[in-house]
Amino acid sequence: MSNNITITFPDGNTKSVEKGLSGFDLANQISKSLAKESVAIQIDGKICDLSLELNQDCKVVIIKRENEEALDIIRHDCAHVMAEAVQSLFPGTQVTIGPSIENGFYYDFARKEPFTLSDLPKIEKKMHEIINRGEKFTREVWSRDEAINFFKEKGEEYKVELIKDLDSDEEITIYKQGEWLDLCRGPHMISTKQIGKGFKLMKVAGAYWRGDSNNTMLTRIYGTAWRNEKELENHLQQIEEAEKRDHRKLGKEMDLFHFQEEAPGAVFWHPKGWKLFQSLINYMRNRQDKAGYVETNTPDMMDKSLWETSGHWDKFSDMMFRTEAKDDKIYAIKPMNCPGAVEIFKQGLKSYRDLPFLLAEFGKVHRYEPSGALHGLMRVRAFTQDDAHIFCTEDQITEESKIVCDLILSIYKDFGFNDVRIKFSDRPEKRVGEDAVWDKAEKALMQAMEATGLEYTLNPGEGAFYGPKLEFVLRDAIGRDWQCGTLQVDLNLPGRLGATYIAEDGQKKVPVMLHRALFGSLERFTGILIEHYAGHLPLWLSPSQIVVATITSESDKYAVDVKEQLIENGLRADADIRNEKIGYKIREHSNAKIPVILAVGKKEAEEKTVSVRRLGSQNTTVVKLDALINDLKTESLSPIN
Numbered sequence: 326m327s328n329n330i331t332i333t334f335p336d337g338n339t340k341s342v343e344k345g346l347s348g349f350d351l352a353n354q355i356s357k358s359l360a361k362e363s364v365a366i367q368i369d370g371k372i373c374d375l376s377l378e379l380n381q382d383c384k385v386v387i388i389k390r391e392n393e394e395a396l397d398i399i400r401h402d403c404a405h406v407m408a409e410a411v412q413s414l415f416p417g418t419q420v421t422i423g424p425s426i427e428n429g430f431y432y433d434f435a436r437k438e439p440f441t442l443s444d445l446p447k448i449e450k451k452m453h454e455i456i457n458r459g460e461k462f463t464r465e466v467w468s469r470d471e472a473i474n475f476f477k478e479k480g481e482e483y484k485v486e487l488i489k490d491l492d493s494d495e496e497i498t499i500y501k502q503g504e505w506l507d508l509c510r511g512p513h514m515i516s517t518k519q520i521g522k523g524f525k526l527m528k529v530a531g532a533y534w535r536g537d538s539n540n541t542m543l544t545r546i547y548g549t550a551w552r553n554e555k556e557l558e559n560h561l562q563q564i565e566e567a568e569k570r571d572h573r574k575l576g577k578e579m580d581l582f583h584f585q586e587e588a589p590g591a592v593f594w595h596p597k598g599w600k601l602f603q604s605l606i607n608y609m610r611n612r613q614d615k616a617g618y619v620e621t622n623t624p625d626m627m628d629k630s631l632w633e634t635s636g637h638w639d640k641f642s643d644m645m646f647r648t649e650a651k652d653d654k655i656y657a658i659k660p661m662n663c664p665g666a667v668e669i670f671k672q673g674l675k676s677y678r679d680l681p682f683l684l685a686e687f688g689k690v691h692r693y694e695p696s697g698a699l700h701g702l703m704r705v706r707a708f709t710q711d712d713a714h715i716f717c718t719e720d721q722i723t724e725e726s727k728i729v730c731d732l733i734l735s736i737y738k739d740f741g742f743n744d745v746r747i748k749f750s751d752r753p754e755k756r757v758g759e760d761a762v763w764d765k766a767e768k769a770l771m772q773a774m775e776a777t778g779l780e781y782t783l784n785p786g787e788g789a790f791y792g793p794k795l796e797f798v799l800r801d802a803i804g805r806d807w808q809c810g811t812l813q814v815d816l817n818l819p820g821r822l823g824a825t826y827i828a829e830d831g832q833k834k835v836p837v838m839l840h841r842a843l844f845g846s847l848e849r850f851t852g853i854l855i856e857h858y859a860g861h862l863p864l865w866l867s868p869s870q871i872v873v874a875t876i877t878s879e880s881d882k883y884a885v886d887v888k889e890q891l892i893e894n895g896l897r898a899d900a901d902i903r904n905e906k907i908g909y910k911i912r913e914h915s916n917a918k919i920p921v922i923l924a925v926g927k928k929e930a931e932e933k934t935v936s937v938r939r940l941g942s943q944n945t946t947v948v949k950l951d952a953l954i955n956d957l958k959t960e961s962l963s964p965i966n
Contacts, residue, residue: 333384342379349375349515352387362389364514365398372398374464374512390519390552400425402462402513403452403524403550408432409505410451411440411546420507421483421534421543428560429549433532435483439544445526448546452524459518460503464511472497472508483534484508523557524550566803572855573701579860579918581868582702590699590706592848600868600897604963605847606687609711609736611965612843616732618685618713623665625689629655634821635664636757640790644692662688663815663840666714667822670836675826680836681717681725687847688712702852709847715839716819716826719769722837726773726795726812729841733797733810736843739964740854741863744800747779748808750787757791758817767793769837770814789840791817801857809850813840860918861940864961871898871957872919873935874910876926878902883930887923887950894954896961915940921957 332340332351342351348366352359352375365372367386368379372394379385388394404423411434412418423432434440467475469488476484487508488497500509502517514520526548534540551557568574576582581598584591594602610620632638632645637660646658659665666684675682691707698704717725730747737745749771752763770793774781781795788794797810815838825833844850854862864870871891873884881902891898901910907924914922924936924945935953938945 330379331382332379333382335384335386344380345378347376347378348373348385348387351379351385355387359387359389362391363387364390364395364519365512367394372512374462375515376464395552396550397425398512398514399520399523399552400430400550402517402520403548404430404432405462405500405502405505405507405509405513406452406455406517406520407448407526407546407548408434408507409455409502410448412505414447414451417480419481419483422487423507429527429547431545431547433534433543433545435534435541435543439531440529440546442529445529445546449526453522455502456517456520456522458503459516461516462513463501464513465499465501467497467499469493469497472499476508520550521553523553523555524548525557525561563803563805567805567856570803570856570859571701572703572852575855575860575918576701578916579855579868581855584701588707589696590694590704592702592705592707597868598851601862601866602847602851604866604868605844605851606709606711608739608963608965609687609843611963612732612736613685613713615965616683616728618683620685620687621666621669622686623659623662623669623688626656626658627664629657631664631668631822632657635667635818636791636821637661637664640755640757644694646691646693658691659688660690660692662686662690662710662712663714663818663838664822666712667819667824667838670714670716670819671822671824675716675836677718677826677829680826681715681721682836683713683715685711685713702848702855705846705848708849710842711844711847713841713843715841716824716836717839718828718834719765719837722769722814722839723773723776725839726770726814727777729812729839730777730779730795733812733843737797737799737810741857742799742801746798746800746806747774747781748784748787748796748798749774749781750784750789750794750796752788752793753786753790755790756788757821762816763793766814766816770795770812789813789815791815792840794840799853801853802859807849807853809845809853810843811840811845815840862918862920864920864957865963867918867920868897869899869917869919870896870961871921871923872901872910872914873898873923873925874901874907874914876907876924876929878904879927880925880930884925887925887935890950890954891957894958896954896957911938923953 328344329341330344332342349360352363363375365388366375367388369383372388404425408420408423415436419435421433421435472488473485498510499506500511500513526546528547530545531542532545534543549560551560580595581601582595583593629638641660645660647655649655669684670682687709689709694704694706715725734745751767792813792815794811794813796808799807799809801807819838820835824836826836828834873887875881875884884900884902888898888900911922918940920940922938929935933950934947935950936945936947937953
C-alpha cells in the first residue's frame with residue numbers, strides 16, 4: 326500500500342506527498358518564504374491549523390497573512406491572548422466566549438468588579454509581552470469528563486456549562502498557548518508571535534451571558550486587530566472620521582430628527598428631516614413610474630392567519646409586534662409588505678398577457694430589534710421600505726432581474742455611490758419550501774446574474790427564508806460597506822397564498838414573485854447619505870438649500886425680497902434677519918450644513934447683488950442676484966429632471 330497521498334492546489338496542479346505531512350511542512354516544501362508567510366491551511370474547504378497532518382487525498386489552499394481569510398484567525402488568536410492577559414492581571418476572572426467579529430474581536434468576562442477603560446492599557450501591555458514570548462498554539466482533544474473536571478476545579482463554571490451543552494458526539498478541543506488554555510474549535514496560527522503589533526483594545530460594555538437578559542451580566546472587552554500597524558492606523562483613522570460623520574450628531578446639528586425612550590427604534594422626523602425623507606420618496610416614485618411600476622398601499626395590521634399561511638408566523642414571529650383585539654383575534658403589525666402585495670395581485674383575473682405585473686409600495690414595517698442593537702437611523706424598529714413585487718413567468722425571471730439590476734445601479738450612481746458590490750445569497754438553514762423548488766429558484770437567479778455580466782460574490786446560507794437573493798452593497802466615502810438593495814426570487818409565497826394567472830394554454834399557473842428593494846430602508850438610507858456626505862448634501866437633496874443673512878438691519882427688506890424670489894424659482898430658502906453679527910450667523914448656518922449662505926447689506930441691496938458663501942469654503946463672491954438664481958436653479962435639479 327502506497328504511503329503517499331495526492332494534494333490538489335487551486336490552480337489544478339497536484340503534488341504527491343508522504344501521508345502524515347503537516348500543512349506547515351507542505352508549505353515549506355513548496356518554498357521557505359511561503360511557509361514563513363502562511364498562517365493556516367484550507368483542506369477541502371475547511372480552514373485548519375498548519376500543524377494538522379494530511380492523511381488522505383485532498384484539495385488544499387495555503388492561507389497567507391495577506392489573504393482576507395487570515396484576518397479572522399489573527400483576531401481569534403488576539404482574543405485568546407487578551408483572555409490570558411486578563412486572567413494573569415486579574416486572578417479569579419472567568420473567561421466565557423471570545424469570537425472574532427467584523428474588524429476585531431471580543432471576550433466576555435465574569436468578574437465581581439466590571440472592567441473599565443482605565444484597565445485597557447494594562448491589558449494591552451500584557452498582551453504585547455505574551456505575543457513577544459512567541460508561545461506555540463497547540464491543539465489537544467480531551468474527553469468530556471476530563472474537560473468538565475478540569476474547568477470545574479478552576480472555578481470556570483461558564484466553561485463547564487458550555488461543555489455540557491455540546492452534542493454528545495462533538496469532539497472537545499482545547500487550545501494551549503504556553504501554560505494558558507481555553508476551550509476552542511480553532512483554528513489558530515503557529516505561535517502568538519504571528520499576531521504582530523497591529524491590534525488595540527477599544528472599549529468595554531456589559532453583555533448578558535448568552536445574550537439572555539435573565540442571565541448574569543458580564544463585562545465584554547472589544548478589540549480591533551489587523552495584519553500590521555499600518556492597517557490598524559488606517560482603521561483608527563476611519564473610526565475617527567466616522568465619528569465626525571455620525572448621522573446622529575449631524576442629524577441634531579441639522580435639526581433633522583430625534584429619538585426618545587417612549588418610542589424606541591422609531592424616528593421623530595423634524596420638518597427639515599421630513600423634507601429630506603420626502604425628497605427621497607419623490608425621487609424613487611418618479612424612477613418607478615418611468616420603469617412601469619404602479620404604486621399601492623397595504624394595511625399596517627393584518628390577522629395572524631394570513632401570516633401563518635405565508636410562513637412568516639413560523640419563521641419570523643419572534644420579530645413581529647402583535648396585538649389582541651376585543652374580539653379575541655390576534656393581529657400582527659406587518660414586518661414585511663410581501664403578503665399584502667400578493668393579496669392585491671389576487672384581485673381580479675390575471676392572464677399571462679398581464680405579466681410582468683409590477684406593484685410598488687412605500688410600506689411602513691415594524692420588526693422587534695433588541696434594544697441593544699438599535700442605532701440611530703441605521704437600526705430601527707419602525708421603517709419604510711421602497712418595496713416592489715414583480716409577478717412574472719419563469720421565462721421572464723432573467724430579463725426582469727437584469728432590468729432591476731440596471732435600475733438599482735443607476736439609482737445609486739445618482740446619489741454618488743459608484744462602488745457597488747453584489748452578493749449572491751442562497752438557501753438558509755431556516756426556510757420554507759421544498760429543496761426542488763429552491764434548486765429551481767437558485768438556478769434561475771444565477772442565470773439572471775450571469776446574463777447581466779456583472780461581477781458578484783457568493784454569500785452562502787444568507788438567502789431569505791422563502792428564496793435566494795442578490796444583495797447590493799454600497800461603499801461610502803470613507804470605505805465602509807452598507808448593504809441596501811435586494812432582489813429575491815420567490816417560488817414559494819405566491820403558491821402558499823393562492824395567487825394564480827391564466828397561462829397561454831388556458832391553465833391556471835402560480836406566478837413567480839420577485840421581491841425588490843432599491844434603497845431598502847429609507848430611514849437607513851437617509852442615515853447612510855448623511856454620513857457619506859458628512860452632512861454636505863447635494864443642493865437638490867438638501868432640505869434647506871439657501872439662507873439669506875443680513876449684515877445690517879438696513880437690508881432686512883432686501884433679504885426678504887431675495888428669499889421670496891428664490892422660492893418663486895423653486896428653491897428652498899429662508900431669511901435670517903435677526904439682530905446678530907454676520908459672523909455668528911454664518912457659523913450657525915454652516916454648522917447646520919446649509920449649502921449656500923447669501924450675505925446682504927446696504928451695498929448689496931442698492932446694487933441688487935448678493936455675497937455668496939458655499940458650505941466648507943472660506944471664500945465669498947459677489948454676484949448679481951438674477952445670475953445666481955439661474956445658476957442655483959440648474960444646480961438644484963434632481964437627476965431625474
